[in-house]
Structure formats: structure tokens, C-alpha cells
Amino acid sequence: MQRIQVSLKVNGKKYRLETPPNRTLLEVLREDLGLTGAKDGCSSGECGACTVLLDGRAVNSCLVLIGSADGHSIETVEGLQKAGMPHPLQKAFVEKGAVQCGFCTPGMLMAAKALLDQNPKPDEEQIRTALAGNLCRCTGYTKIIDAVQEAAKELRYE
Amino acid sequence: MSENTLIGKPEIRVDAWSKVTGQAEYIADFPLEDVHFGYVLRSPHPHASIRRIDIAKALQIEGVLDVITIEDVPGEKIVGDIIPDRPVLAQEKVRLVGEPVAIVVATSKYVAEQGGKAVKVDYQPLIPVFDPVQALEEGAPLVHASGNLVSHIEVQDGDPKAGFQEADLILEETFYVPHIYPGYLEPEAAQAQWNPDGSLIVWVSSQKPFHDRHLICQVLGLPEEKVIVRVATVGGAFGGKEDSSLAILAALAAWKTKTTVRLVNTREESLLAHPKRHSGQLHYKAGFKKDGTLVTMQVTSYLDTGAYASYGPAVGQLHSEVVTGPYKVPNVRVDTYVVYTNSPIAGAMRGFGAPQANFAAESLMDIAAGKLGIHPVDLRRKNIWRPGDRSYTRVRINQAESLQLSLEIAEKEYRRLKEIPASPGKVSGVGLSLSVQTMGLGFRVPDDSAHALEWLPDGRVRLYLGAPELGQGLMTVAAQITADALGLSLDKIEIALLDTSQVPDGGVSCASRMTYSVGNATIMASRQLIQGLIEEAAKLLDVEPAALYYEKGHVVRKDRPDLAPIPVSEITSRLAENGQILKRQAVFSFPYGPETPDHLPIGMPHVLFCFGAHVIRVEVDPELGTIEPKEIVAIHDVGKIINRSTLEGQVEGAISMGLGYALMEEMKLKPDGKWVDNLTEYLLPTIMDMPPIIKTVFLEVPEESGPHGAKGIGEMGLTPVASAVANAVYDAIGVRVKAIPIRPEAIIKSK
Numbered sequence: 001m002q003r004i005q006v007s008l009k010v011n012g013k014k015y016r017l018e019t020p021p022n023r024t025l026l027e028v029l030r031e032d033l034g035l036t037g038a039k040d041g042c043s044s045g046e047c048g049a050c051t052v053l054l055d056g057r058a059v060n061s062c063l064v065l066i067g068s069a070d071g072h073s074i075e076t077v078e079g080l081q082k083a084g085m086p087h088p089l090q091k092a093f094v095e096k097g098a099v100q101c102g103f104c105t106p107g108m109l110m111a112a113k114a115l116l117d118q119n120p121k122p123d124e125e126q127i128r129t130a131l132a133g134n135l136c137r138c139t140g141y142t143k144i145i146d147a148v149q150e151a152a153k154e155l156r157y158e
Numbered sequence: 159m160s161e162n163t164l165i166g167k168p169e170i171r172v173d174a175w176s177k178v179t180g181q182a183e184y185i186a187d188f189p190l191e192d193v194h195f196g197y198v199l200r201s202p203h204p205h206a207s208i209r210r211i212d213i214a215k216a217l218q219i220e221g222v223l224d225v226i227t228i229e230d231v232p233g234e235k236i237v238g239d240i241i242p243d244r245p246v247l248a249q250e251k252v253r254l255v256g257e258p259v260a261i262v263v264a265t266s267k268y269v270a271e272q273g274g275k276a277v278k279v280d281y282q283p284l285i286p287v288f289d290p291v292q293a294l295e296e297g298a299p300l301v302h303a304s305g306n307l308v309s310h311i312e313v314q315d316g317d318p319k320a321g322f323q324e325a326d327l328i329l330e331e332t333f334y335v336p337h338i339y340p341g342y343l344e345p346e347a348a349q350a351q352w353n354p355d356g357s358l359i360v361w362v363s364s365q366k367p368f369h370d371r372h373l374i375c376q377v378l379g380l381p382e383e384k385v386i387v388r389v390a391t392v393g394g395a396f397g398g399k400e401d402s403s404l405a406i407l408a409a410l411a412a413w414k415t416k417t418t419v420r421l422v423n424t425r426e427e428s429l430l431a432h433p434k435r436h437s438g439q440l441h442y443k444a445g446f447k448k449d450g451t452l453v454t455m456q457v458t459s460y461l462d463t464g465a466y467a468s469y470g471p472a473v474g475q476l477h478s479e480v481v482t483g484p485y486k487v488p489n490v491r492v493d494t495y496v497v498y499t500n501s502p503i504a505g506a507m508r509g510f511g512a513p514q515a516n517f518a519a520e521s522l523m524d525i526a527a528g529k530l531g532i533h534p535v536d537l538r539r540k541n542i543w544r545p546g547d548r549s550y551t552r553v554r555i556n557q558a559e560s561l562q563l564s565l566e567i568a569e570k571e572y573r574r575l576k577e578i579p580a581s582p583g584k585v586s587g588v589g590l591s592l593s594v595q596t597m598g599l600g601f602r603v604p605d606d607s608a609h610a611l612e613w614l615p616d617g618r619v620r621l622y623l624g625a626p627e628l629g630q631g632l633m634t635v636a637a638q639i640t641a642d643a644l645g646l647s648l649d650k651i652e653i654a655l656l657d658t659s660q661v662p663d664g665g666v667s668c669a670s671r672m673t674y675s676v677g678n679a680t681i682m683a684s685r686q687l688i689q690g691l692i693e694e695a696a697k698l699l700d701v702e703p704a705a706l707y708y709e710k711g712h713v714v715r716k717d718r719p720d721l722a723p724i725p726v727s728e729i730t731s732r733l734a735e736n737g738q739i740l741k742r743q744a745v746f747s748f749p750y751g752p753e754t755p756d757h758l759p760i761g762m763p764h765v766l767f768c769f770g771a772h773v774i775r776v777e778v779d780p781e782l783g784t785i786e787p788k789e790i791v792a793i794h795d796v797g798k799i800i801n802r803s804t805l806e807g808q809v810e811g812a813i814s815m816g817l818g819y820a821l822m823e824e825m826k827l828k829p830d831g832k833w834v835d836n837l838t839e840y841l842l843p844t845i846m847d848m849p850p851i852i853k854t855v856f857l858e859v860p861e862e863s864g865p866h867g868a869k870g871i872g873e874m875g876l877t878p879v880a881s882a883v884a885n886a887v888y889d890a891i892g893v894r895v896k897a898i899p900i901r902p903e904a905i906i907k908s909k
């Protein structure tokens with residue numbers, strides 16, 4: 001199969017790679033870049049486990065063909081920690097008990113980050129709307145909502 | 159109590175940081191070097207005979223290593239969890255859509271899939287049967303040559319016929335419950351590595367690594383020392399990962415190709431081919447006296463176990479034990495039929511037969527209350543088990559008082575929620591139900607849980623946990639109980655990888671029994687470890703053991719109070735220098751006390767119960783038929799809270815699953831003859847479906863055999879949800895729904 005050249009900026013680091021064009025961003029992140037934080041829960045945009053940020057916007061990376069990510073900037077769960085310091089969302093998820101099996105967690109964190117980056121003071125409804133595409137079978141979501149609220153507070157230095 | 163400092167604390171999960179950083183490794187995250195990929199070719203037919211499987215074309219594809227069929231299985235070709243009825247790969251016929259027929263092993267998942275497409279299977283379709291009642295009729299298509307009845311559980315106590323003569327009100331109702339999907343976010347996965355010495359290492363995402371090992375050995379004809387099973391991070395399980403199919407297939411593929419093979423299911427494969435909760439039809443006939451006294455009950459349940467039995471017979475038994483609810487009924491007749499059909503396999507799933515029973519029994523109580531003109535709370539109060547009572551299976555009821563306590567709290571909450579006005583255009587309703595869930599595997603079923611502790615040279619303690627963490631928080635609770643028993647801080651406990659060659663057999667992570675069994679075993683092991691420490695320290699110090707005692711990570715000399723306490727690390731590091739290890743293993747065996755009578759109307763009854771009550775307020779839109787849960791109060795007796803945060807997490811998660819059961823989820827056969835096979839058609843509750851308020855209330859009525867008095871909680875939070883929702887819908891608009899999931903159409907139609 002013919003291959004295409006793609007440049008990506010992932011968690012601030014530049015990559016150039018060659019790949020068959022029929023692969024998804026999720027596959028490239030997981031298989032070529034070894035960033036296995038984003039998970040494959042359905043390969044078809046139904047679960048949100050693969051959520052990453054593309055130019056700051058939360059996307060299901062299983063639906064993004066690699067060609068359309070060319071030249072864009074991607075953030076994954078591996079990039080949340082800065083200088084060894086956890087992101088307030090990570091801290092809040094840990095402290096509020098928002099993690100159980102953890103399979104939804106990377107996607108949840110990234111969807112929540114996209115929200116807080118744009119809206120530092122979301123109300124509960126806005127949190128729910130932002131996370132509506134991310135399934136979690138374990139937690140019942142209650143503690144996830146708590147955690148996002150807590151992180152928002154911390155980000156606002158309250 | 160100072161020695162109890164860790165018990166009850168909402169300690170942070172020991173695995174939380176690895177999960178929020180993306181470092182936790184699930185099988186699909188393992189490195190790709192030297193790994194081959196398997197593609198499982200699955201049946202498109204619910205029922206067909208196989209005339210021929212042609213693998214020649216597939217084998218010619220570059221990159222395809224091998225194509226494996228049932229012919230390649232060297233050992234047992236047919237295995238099972240309870241009944242050996244399930245071919246490892248299809249043999250002569252297929253009995254469900256998604257049944258594995260062949261495995262193609264290739265250098266990439268893409269090539270493996272190409273190979274799969276090149277395998278030609280010549281099927282002769284047969285007439286399928288999907289309804290458990292029809293499957294028992296004369297002339298029904300035979301799913302298995304032995305007949306479609308897997309088991310008939312038949313129990314009688316008292317004289318039901320005479321009971322009906324005594325009754326003032328006789329009710330007859332039929333309830334319908336659907337097949338549902340455990341829906342863990344991580345689809346099933348397994349990776350097996352063949353070693354040149356003929357041994358295998360099999361990584362699983364499983365609730366039962368030791369059973370997996372047993373079945374793999376059966377299938378491959380290998381002795382147990384040749385197979386090591388290791389558990390990766392498990393992305394949720396809920397009973398559904400008590401299925402060894404994928405682990406067996408990966409092991410077979412690795413063994414045959416002498417390589418490393420990874421199998422990761424797609425969501426479609428997960429939905430079609432792995433065990434579900436049993437659907438069924440439950441016929442109730444119950445007799446009450448005018449004053450509300452329940453005098454007799456006759457229940458006939460048909461449970462659809464699908465194409466293979468899986469845990470069906472055990473589910474049928476547990477179902478039968480709780481089918482009358484937590485009530486004293488002097489005359490009972492129960493017949494439970496577990497039936498083969500061509501539906502997806504049904505097996506273990508959170509609640510294990512109890513949620514089906516609860517939906518019916520607790521709906522029935524409200525129906526009866528309405529007919530008798532008695533408040534639903536009062537009708538329950540009249541009939542609940544009291545201390546000293548025995549169930550109709552003649553088992554003494556533990557902590558029966560917690561039923562009464564739960565009911566009292568539920569009543570207050572019920573009255574509070576009744577006062578809340580509905581939103582404009584909506585009608586508000588409040589429903590209540592009681593819950594009974596059993597703990598453990600059942601009388602006479604071997605139910606041991608072994609775990610070990612090692613005191614390391616640096617003074618830390620390694621916990622060899624013999625049963626898997628599934629996401630529920632087992633590692634944290636086990637570490638907390640261990641740290642507490644040893645008087646150490648939580649960070650002094652590390653948990654070993656679950657490798658069947660390194661850890662003792664802790665049993666299956668299931669049946670609301672982990673906190674209880676693991677907690678008890680680790681407390682026992684801690685005591686033995688301290689005793690071992692004192693003995694070794696005495697030898698090193700050349701004193702009598704009686705001259706020493708242990709306190710909080712130190713050995714203290716009674717005979718020399720002037721000397722500073724000795725840190726354990728000084729002793730364990732000296733032992734290490736001598737090549738000695740300080741390690742103790744303890745087995746906790748589920749107690750089936752002397753008061754459990756020998757002659758029981760049911761073969762292997764559970765002997766410990768957990769109780770609770772749920773109260774739910776919903777708002778119904780009478781025009782659209784939509785039902786919106788607004789507030790849920792979940793009251794549960796847990797004996798003792800070990801970790802409040804993980805405990806709440808268990809209940810909140812169970813509630814969301816219960817709401818899915820009540821309102822949305824169903825493995826449905828579509829008009830085109832295909833099952834729903836994706837998450838657009840099979841709806842799991844999202845964050846939008848959760849009520850604004852979930853309140854958890856925990857009672858702590860100690861179970862004397864439990865660690866610190868603790869009992870189980872894994873399943874009980876789900877069991878009463880559907881009935882409470884149905885009762886709330888009735889309260890709101892007077893429509894009695896007897897089938898779940900409750901769809902808007904059902905509300906509108908019956909208006």
C-alpha cells in the first residue's frame with residue numbers, strides 16, 4: 001500500500017512519520033509512538049476511551065484518519081503531567097476516587113481538560129455535557145463530576 | 159481504637175496514579191515487539207452445521223503463520239465452567255452468532271483479518287430457537303443433542319396448595335427480564351507466549367486466573383507447572399470476565415505456532431460472543447392474608463442461558479434462593495429452568511440471578527400492597543425476615559435486623575422524596591424496594607481464598623494477593639486491612655503481580671466475597687507473619703520468643719525496656735543475608751457453620767446474606783413516556799466500612815448499571831435477525847443518564863465472621879434498582895410495567 005508522510009506535534013514533541021493512509025490517529029499514537037494511554041474501547045466513536053485533544057479540541061482519535069491529523073497538535077494523557085507535577089485533574093481524579101478500572105480514565109481526563117481549558121468555571125450541567133461521549137461502566141460518574149469540579153477550583157486558585 | 163486507624167478511612171487507591179497517568183498496562187497496551195496477532199473467525203449464524211472448513215487459501219497469504227481449528231486441539235476439545243459443553247472452537251456445528259470457528263495467526267492484525275476473510279466455512283443453517291419457554295417445547299430445535307434443559311431447580315417448603323386455600327388475595331403475575339451485557343470498557347484480551355521449554359505464559363484480563371490455567375491445561379494437555387497465568391490490569395469485569403474462552407484461544411494459538419500471540423476482541427465480538435446476564439420469564443403466584451401476611455408463593459422461572467451453560471446452573475440456583483425476596487414465607491414452591499437457546503451465552507454477571515428475582519418479587523410486593531390497601535412499607539414490614547428466622551432454604555438469616563433498619567431509613571426517605579414537587583410538565587413518583595444478595599459461592603462449594611505476605615529486608619511488606627483486582631478496589635482494601643493488621647502505614651505494603659506460579663490461589667474475584675475472604679485471610683497471614691518475626695528475632699537475639707513483642711514495625715524487648723525498639727528491617731535484612739525469607743500464607747475457608755442443616759431443600763445454598771433498600775424518585779413525562787431518575791437513596795448494611803471511597807464507588811457504579819437494566823439495556827434480536835452488536839444500539843448509561851442526587855447510607859451491623867465485621871458490597875447496589883424504578887413509575891402515573899427495560903413506548907401504550 002502507498003504510504004503518506006505525516007508530521008504531528010504530540011505533547012509538545014515533533015514527530016515525522018510514514019504510514020499507510022488508512023490508519024487512525026489512535027493506531028498511530030498507540031502503535032507507532034508507543035503512547036498507549038488513549039484506549040481503544042470500540043474503534044467507532046461510541047465510547048470516548050480514545051479521547052485526545054487535537055488543537056485543544058477533544059476528539060475520538062479512533063475516528064480521525066491519520067492524514068487529517070497532519071500538521072496538527074495533539075495532547076494525550078501522557079502529556080498531562082508538567083515537569084513531573086500532576087495536572088490538577090489527575091490529582092482530583094485520584095483524591096476523589098473517580099478512578100476504578102481506569103480504562104475510561106485517560107479519555108475522561110482529556111475530555112475534562114478540553115472543557116476546563118475553555119471554561120474555567122463549568123457548572124454541573126456543562127460538565128455532564130462535556131463528558132457525555134465518554135462512557136464509564138464502573139463509577140456511576142458521580143465521583144468524576146466531583147473530581148472535575150475540584151480540579152476547576154484548583155485551577156482557579158480557589 | 160488506635161490499632162484500627164486505617165479501617166474506614168477513604169484511603170487513596172493504590173493503583174490510582176498509574177491509571178491517571180496512562181501507565182497502567184492493559185493487555186492491548188503491551189509492547190508490540192515479537193508479537194503475532196490472532197483473528198478469531200466467528201460464526202455469522204445462530205445455529206448451523208459445519209460441512210467443511212477450508213483454510214488452504216488463508217495459509218497462502220503472506221504473513222499468515224497458521225490457521226487453527228478444533229482439529230488442532232491436543233487435549234480436551236470440549237470444556238466448560240460447570241458443565242463441559244463448549245467446544246474450544248466450533249465442532250461440527252455452531253450454536254450462536256459469534257462462536258469462534260478458527261483462529262488465524264499472522265504478523266499483523268491487518269494480515270490476520272485478511273486471513274480470516276480467506277477461510278471458507280461451508281455452513282448448513284439450522285432453525286434457531288431464542289425463547290427459553292419455546293426451547294422446552296416438544297419438537298423445538300435441539301441446541302445440544304442432550305436436550306435444551308440444562309437444569310431444573312425444584313424446591314418446596316411447607317404446603318403451597320394449602321397456603322393458597324388460606325389466602326385472601328391470590329396474585330398471578332409474569333415478569334420479563336432481558337439479556338444484558340456486562341459492558342466493561344476494556345474488551346476481552348489475552349496474550350500467550352510459548353517458551354522453548356514447552357511452557358506457556360498467558361496474560362489475561364480475568365477474574366479467575368487459576369481456573370483459566372486449569373482450563374488451558376485441560377485443552378492443551380499440559381501439566382499445571384507448564385502454564386503460568388498472569389493478570390494484567392483489568393479494565394472492568396462484572397462477572398463477564400469469568401469466561402476463559404479468549405485465554406484458551408490465545409494459549410492454543412501460541413502453543414500451535416510456537417510464538418507469542420495476542421488476541422483482543424472488538425466491541426462487536428465482546429457483545430456477541432461473551433457471557434451476558436440471563437434473560438427470562440418469571441411467573442409468580444402468591445397468596446396473602448387480608449392483613450398482609452404472605453402465606454404462600456409459587457414461582458416458576460425460565461432463564462435463557464444461551465448456547466452454552468457457562469455458570470447458568472449456579473445462577474439458576476442463586477436465583478431460586480432469593481426469588482421470594484427477603485420475606486418469611488411458610489409455603490413455597492420454586493421451579494427454575496435453565497435452558498439452552500441460540501441466544502448469546504449467559505453466565506455470571508453482577509448479582510448472579512438476584513437482580514432478575516428482585517425486579518419481580520419487589521414489583522409483586524407493591525402490586526399486592528395496592529390490592530390490599532396497605533402501604534408498601536407496611537406490607538414489607540409485616541413480612542420481612544426477623545432475627546432468628548430461616549429462609550425457605552432453611553438457612554439461618556444473618557443480621558436480619560438490618561432489614562428492619564434499612565426499611566425504617568427507607569421509609570423516612572420515601573416520605574421526604576414524596577414531598578418534592580415535579581418539574582413543570584412532569585409527574586413525580588417515588589418507589590422503594592428491599593434487596594437481598596448472597597455472599598460466597600454456596601454451601602459445600604469449595605470456597606477458599608489463600609494469600610501470602612512477605613516481610614522484605616527493607617521493612618516493607620509484599621502482599622501476594624491471590625485474586626485479581628478488577629477495578630473494584632480489591633488491592634486497596636486488601637492493603638489497608640493488611641497494613642492495619644501489621645500496624646504499618648499503607649505505603650509500606652506493596653502488591654505482587656498476580657502470577658499463578660508466584661501467588662497462592664485466592665479463588666475467583668466474584669460473589670461479593672472479596673473484602674470478606676481476602677480481608678480474613680490477610681488478617682490471619684498478618685498474625686502468622688508477626689509470630690514468625692518474633693521467632694526469628696528471638697533466634698537472632700538469642701532470647702526466648704516470650705521476651706519479645708511486636709509493635710508498629712518494631713520488635714520490642716520486654717526483658718530490656720532500656721533498649722530501643724528494633725525496626726523490623728534490621729531483622730529481615732539479617733535474615734536475607736542468611737538467605738532466609740520471612741513469608742506466611744493463610745487460607746480463609748468460607749465458613750458453613752454447624753447450624754447449616756445437612757438436609758437442605760436446595761443443594762448448595764448460600765449461608766450469608768447482605769441486605770439493603772433503595773428509594774428512587776423519578777419524573778415521568780406522560781406525553782413522551784420518558785422516565786428521568788431524579789434522586790436515589792441507597793441504603794446498605796456492609797457490616798463495617800473498610801474504605802468509604804471505594805465503597806461508595808461500588809454502590810454508585812452499581813446504581814448506574816441498575817438504571818441501565820431498568821431503563822435502557824437489552825441484547826436484542828433485531829428484525830433483520832441480527833443481534834445488536836455495537837454501543838450505538840446497545841445503550842450503556844452515560845453521565846447524562848445519572849440522577850442529580852445519589853445518596854448512600856451505610857449501616858454497620860457487624861457480621862462476626864467478617865474482617866472487622868465487614869460483608870460484601872460488589873453486587874448488592876445493583877439488585878434493587880430496577881424494581882424501585884418500576885415502583886416509582888407506578889407511583890407516578892399508575893402504569894405497572896412488568897418488563898424491563900422500561901421503554902417510553904410501554905408507558906404511552908398502557909396509558
Ligand code: FES
Nearest residue numbers: 041045047048062
Ligand atoms: S475507541 Fe474511540 S470512541 Fe471508542
Ligand code: FES
Nearest residue numbers: 101104136137138
Ligand atoms: S473506571 Fe472503569 S470504565 Fe470508568
